Amino acid sequence: MRASETIxxxxxxxxxxxxxxxxxGVPPRGERLIEMALAGAGLLTVFTTVGILMxxxxxxxxxxxxxxITALIFDTQWTPLFADKHFGLWPLLAGTALTSLIxxxxxxxxxxxxxxxxxxxxxxRARKILKPALEMLAxxxxxxxxxxxxxxxxxxxxxxxxxxxxxxxxxxxxxxGIMIMPLIASLTEDALYSVPRSLRxxxxxxxxxxxxxILRVVVPAAMGGISASVILAVSRAVGETMxxxxxxxxxxxxxxxxxxxxxxxxxxxVQVSLGDTPAGTLEYRTxxxxxxxxxxxxxxxxxxxxxxxxxxxGAT
Amino acid sequence: MRPAVFQxxxxxxxxxxxxxxxxxxxWFGSHQVLHGIDxxxxxxxxxxxxGPSGCGKSTLIRSLNRMHELTEGARLEGRITLDGVDVYxxxxxxxxxRRRVGMVFQKPNPFPSMSIRDNVLAGLRLTRSLDRSRAAExxxxxxxxxxxxxxxxxxLDTPGVSLSGGQQQRLCIARSLAVAxxxxxxxxxxxxxxxxxxxxxxxxxxxxxxTYTIVIVTHNMQQAxxxxxxxxxxxxxxxxxxxxxxxxxxxxxxTRTEDYITGKFG
Numbered sequence: 001m002r003a004s005e006t007i008x009x010x011x012x013x014x015x016x017x018x019x020x021x022x023x024x025g026v027p028p029r030g031e032r033l034i035e036m037a038l039a040g041a042g043l044l045t046v047f048t049t050v051g052i053l054m055x056x057x058x059x060x061x062x063x064x065x066x067x068x069i070t071a072l073i074f075d076t077q078w079t080p081l082f083a084d085k086h087f088g089l090w091p092l093l094a095g096t097a098l099t100s101l102i103x104x105x106x107x108x109x110x111x112x113x114x115x116x117x118x119x120x121x122x123x124x125r126a127r128k129i130l131k132p133a134l135e136m137l138a139x140x141x142x143x144x145x146x147x148x149x150x151x152x153x154x155x156x157x158x159x160x161x162x163x164x165x166x167x168x169x170x171x172x173x174x175x176x177g178i179m180i181m182p183l184i185a186s187l188t189e190d191a192l193y194s195v196p197r198s199l200r201x202x203x204x205x206x207x208x209x210x211x212x213x214i215l216r217v218v219v220p221a222a223m224g225g226i227s228a229s230v231i232l233a234v235s236r237a238v239g240e241t242m243x244x245x246x247x248x249x250x251x252x253x254x255x256x257x258x259x260x261x262x263x264x265x266x267x268x269x270v271q272v273s274l275g276d277t278p279a280g281t282l283e284y285r286t287x288x289x290x291x292x293x294x295x296x297x298x299x300x301x302x303x304x305x306x307x308x309x310x311x312x313x314g315a316t
Numbered sequence: 317m318r319p320a321v322f323q324x325x326x327x328x329x330x331x332x333x334x335x336x337x338x339x340x341x342x343w344f345g346s347h348q349v350l351h352g353i354d355x356x357x358x359x360x361x362x363x364x365x366x367g368p369s370g371c372g373k374s375t376l377i378r379s380l381n382r383m384h385e386l387t388e389g390a391r392l393e394g395r396i397t398l399d400g401v402d403v404y405x406x407x408x409x410x411x412x413x414r415r416r417v418g419m420v421f422q423k424p425n426p427f428p429s430m431s432i433r434d435n436v437l438a439g440l441r442l443t444r445s446l447d448r449s450r451a452a453e454x455x456x457x458x459x460x461x462x463x464x465x466x467x468x469x470x471x472l473d474t475p476g477v478s479l480s481g482g483q484q485q486r487l488c489i490a491r492s493l494a495v496a497x498x499x500x501x502x503x504x505x506x507x508x509x510x511x512x513x514x515x516x517x518x519x520x521x522x523x524x525x526x527t528y529t530i531v532i533v534t535h536n537m538q539q540a541x542x543x544x545x546x547x548x549x550x551x552x553x554x555x556x557x558x559x560x561x562x563x564x565x566x567x568x569x570x571t572r573t574e575d576y577i578t579g580k581f582g
Contacts, residue, residue, distance in 0.1 A: 124388075196425070198421060198423060198425040199425055199427060199428075201383065201386070201421065201425070202421065202425045202426075202427070202488070202491075203427075203438070203442055204383065204386060204411075204414060205381065205383060205414055205418065205419035205421075205492070206414065206415070206418070206438060206439030206442055206443070206491065206492070206495055207411050207412065207413075207414040207415030207439060207442075207443050207495060208411070208439070208442035208443055209411045209443075212442045212443070212444075213442065216438075216441065216442055217427055217429075217438075217442070220427075220429035220430075221427070221428055221429055223429065
């Protein structure tokens, strides 16, 4: 070490005349072009977001001018496409909450357990096979999940629950849980894996065995990352469209009964967009109101998730 | 070599052997890091292990409480005894061994999710051996034992990681003491600390040796000379010399030891 420092000092003496001439010059033109292209690509995403927000805000404002905000909050029915129009957002919110809750109830335990298994118990080889397999599950198109819920899961469930509707929140929620499980598993696994080895060693050195070490030291140390992954998964469930549009029915009911058809916010947007609702009408504007509510919901959760994962990084 | 050291230079107060190291060889994969180590570590004393980086000091100390085997690909041969019992014996549970042989690491590593109090009690909670009615008493005793009580007694519920580096290391010592070990292994416990914090830990080691058998790895020869009763000098996985600290530093018998302690290499 000392020897190499001395070498560095003798050979690294600066040549002042040479550096002075080398400092002059203009960066090559090609480099500037690349920089501009990169800046353009970055700005494009900003413009897109701003554009979406503006459309949502303008159309929602027009809607509120006509109907008012009290209808949205105090009405308990959502029937903008019927002759007797009601604009209570609650049935759609309930539908979204119900399917998301069922999904999380499935995905959370499965995701956590498989993450703990992959990070703490599986051999390095098993981990290298399991993780990509799980991530592949997340890559299945949601339309496939949707029909899987409708034509496979629902009939199976009907054998156990006879009065289950052909369209229902339960089946859609369960399949959505399978879909977001890899998200929780993968992110939680990352969080567990990045818990410093020194903490596990500290626990082992105190005479702790494997399971208490995992449950009381490793998991709490990764809590920030784990909760961020869960919130991200909830946000994904709230925004999920295809499965609920196909398998949950498209009937807004203010209910928390998982056996009957419901409609989520996303499914409603699909329903109206697919129909022949003319632009500029009140019906047309409702999808922007629902879109705004959806955006606020998922945006809030993403912010929360970001904060949690940042706090977690600060802790270690 | 092992018996010769003790037969020719009997320690001032003859104490029974706490840890016996007998022909220990260790590997990481195919790389051998220890080439047959023999040592008898006396009870209630401080034994320092010194040597240049990569000489196998950490591997040796980590083999004493079977932490070595937690590294993937790690292997060990030979015998290590605690009070005469082979700790690598078939019926020995490493988990139970580690409750009797505690360890403090190079970098302070309090549990980030736990308060000061919970850190101290962590070992007992993790092993489900905490008597709740004695929790307060154990916390205080362990923190006093680690000379940290007066600094933290009013904020036991604040996070352990909010303490300074030196305090965190003493918290880690308190955490080890709380499970009432007989031996305390310290793997370069001061290398991440400033001189003031270091001298506090060194003072603490002096007090602790009246109760515990301490083995400390250090890259700092002055520290070894200050805190230890016996010193082992390791070089490329071999034990070059093991004797009373005084003797090793004033009249080393091996020229390699002399070269190392006089700073000719390392």
